[in-house]
Amino acid sequence: xxxxxxxxxxxxxxxxxxxxxxxxxxxxxxxxxxxxxxxxxxxxxxxxxxxxxxxxxxxxxxxxxxxxxxxxxxxxxxxxxxxxxxxxxxxxxxxxxxxxxxxxxxxxxxxxxxxxxxxxxxxxxxxxxxxxxxxxxxxxxxxxxxxxxxxxxxxxxxxxxxxxxxxxxxxxxxxxxxxxxxxxxxxxxxxxxxxxxxxxxxxxxxxxxxxxxxxxxxxxxxxxxxxxxxxxxxxxxxxxxxxxxxxxxxxxxxxxxxxxxxxxxxxxxxxxxxxxxxxxxxxxxxxxxxxxxxxxxxxxxxxxxxxxxxxxxxxxxxxxxxxxxxxxxxxxxxxxxxxxxxxxxxxxxxxxxxxxxxxxxxxxxxxxxxxxxxxxxxxxxxxxxxxxxxxxxxxxxxxxxxxxxxxxxxxxxxx
Numbered sequence: 001x002x003x004x005x006x007x008x009x010x011x012x013x014x015x016x017x018x019x020x021x022x023x024x025x026x027x028x029x030x031x032x033x034x035x036x037x038x039x040x041x042x043x044x045x046x047x048x049x050x051x052x053x054x055x056x057x058x059x060x061x062x063x064x065x066x067x068x069x070x071x072x073x074x075x076x077x078x079x080x081x082x083x084x085x086x087x088x089x090x091x092x093x094x095x096x097x098x099x100x101x102x103x104x105x106x107x108x109x110x111x112x113x114x115x116x117x118x119x120x121x122x123x124x125x126x127x128x129x130x131x132x133x134x135x136x137x138x139x140x141x142x143x144x145x146x147x148x149x150x151x152x153x154x155x156x157x158x159x160x161x162x163x164x165x166x167x168x169x170x171x172x173x174x175x176x177x178x179x180x181x182x183x184x185x186x187x188x189x190x191x192x193x194x195x196x197x198x199x200x201x202x203x204x205x206x207x208x209x210x211x212x213x214x215x216x217x218x219x220x221x222x223x224x225x226x227x228x229x230x231x232x233x234x235x236x237x238x239x240x241x242x243x244x245x246x247x248x249x250x251x252x253x254x255x256x257x258x259x260x261x262x263x264x265x266x267x268x269x270x271x272x273x274x275x276x277x278x279x280x281x282x283x284x285x286x287x288x289x290x291x292x293x294x295x296x297x298x299x300x301x302x303x304x305x306x307x308x309x310x311x312x313x314x315x316x317x318x319x320x321x322x323x324x325x326x327x328x329x330x331x332x333x334x335x336x337x338x339x340x341x342x343x344x345x346x347x348x349x350x351x352x353x354x355x356x357x358x359x360x361x362x363x364x365x366x367x368x369x370x371x372x373x374x375x376x377x378x379x380x381x382x383x384x385x386x387x388x389x390x391x392x393x394x395x396x397x398x399x400x401x402x403x404x405x406x407x408x409x410x411x412x413x414x415x
Contacts, residue, residue: 022412023150029415046100053102053127054345055093055120055134056298059291062115063091069108075101095124102128130350136391138274138320140250146191146230146274148322148352148391152383152405155232155394157180157191157358160214164316165200166359166372169396174221177397181222187399188224191251191392192226195234199255201288201328201361211240216247223248223273232276232330238263245271255329256280257307276322276354277311279303291330296338297345300325304349322392324354329349333362340382343389357382359396380404393400 027048031041054257058066060083067077075097082088096103102124109121135149158180159169181192196214197206215233222231233244236256241264245252253276258265260283268275277299281291293299304323312318323346327336336357344355357363363378364370365382376397383393383401387408395401 007377010353023354023406024048025117025413026415035080035141046103047098050096050098052102052274053095053103053124054099054297055095056295057090058093058195059115060086060091062117062120065112065115065117066093066095066105066109066120069105070095070097070101071072073097073101074103075105082136085198099128112145114129127348131344136352138276138322140230141248141272144228144230144250146250152390153190154188154398154402155191155193155354155392155406156184156187156398157196157396158184158192158218159198160194160218161195161198164195164198164266166374166396171218177218178221181226181229184398185226188402189398191230191232192222193232193251193253193394194222194249195253197235199234199236199284199329201284201355203284205285208237211235211237212243215240216243219244219247219249236260236264238265238267242267242271245273249273251276253324254278255324255326257303257326258311265311265316269311274320275311275316276320276324277282277304277307278324279326279329284329287389288328291332291335293335296335297342300339301345301348304346308349310339318351322352323349324356327355327357328360328362331362333365336360336362343386354392354394355382355386355390356394358394358401376400385409 021030021315027044028041031038031044035362063079065081067079070077077096078094080091082089084090089222106121106124135147138146138148140146157169158177160171160177160360162170164170171180176181180292184192194215196211215235219231219233222229230251231249232253233241233249234253235241235244236254238261241252241254250272251274252268253263254268255278256264257278257280281287308318308321311321318361325339325346327339343353343355358379359372359375363375363382367375367378369375379395379397380401383395384407385406386393387405394400
């Protein structure tokens, strides 16, 4: 071989790069692309996502046990520094592992009935089971259904009030109500939420008779003009909810978590309708008077756990519940941001999540927009952020937020 025919071999680095594989569909698409045995899908899915699960105040021996067991399976757990030498009686724990590793841990814990491990195992199994739920079908009157899934739906706001915090949302009369409702449906609203009492911070309660006089004619008109529309009523009063259900409402949206009116829980249970169970700290008139939390996410978890148990005891079945963490209802700006960042923490209950953030004060605080008219961009940014992470978003501007959701969804679903 002549020297000029000799070509020098150049080492080319391997092509390696990370991929954002968040969904089972994305992993399945990659399995097909690579040409792996399709049957391997069931094996790889539990390894798709590494979870971070927070456990509050576990016995130090339980904390040490789960850490060692997860380490043995390729996972890990963050525990207090004095767990290992027994100087800490209790410790918060951050479990880190794939579904497969966490399921293997739960199986190993089955024989352990000490140090609170039984309760920890039951909680872990509940989280793994409930967070795997990705679609819900809520029965509505007249044989209709509301289907919720990973594609975030839109609830449009219709205010039959003269004092709603965003003036642009105030409906003048029945004709205006029907016109706005029809426009929202054309723009892509999945649910219409009708309210007749403002629950903005510092608002004064509206007498029941006046709320009924404002709300019920509107619900009846909407039901007659838009027979297939899904109608939600925004009220915390039980008798108003019952009257609205009789007038044709499909969903009860109660900002008070059945605490602001003693009749609400019974009326909601008897209505047979889906019920939005919300978190609030205080009442609308005083909820923003220096609210504070020691551990917001843990408090929300305990709150919904207790509320769901109470609801079920009263005959309001879990299958009818939609959860709303109540952004702006007894929350500071940083509390609202934390909820938006960690909204998946509510998935442990296995129920669909609704968020209401449209043009609220904290969006103006972050974006330096004092007037509600200037808060649309901040609102649309949140819509893009939460698309696919919550099942429904409650907004004033259906078309604009719908486009933000559509863009975010197109990116998320690209394979």
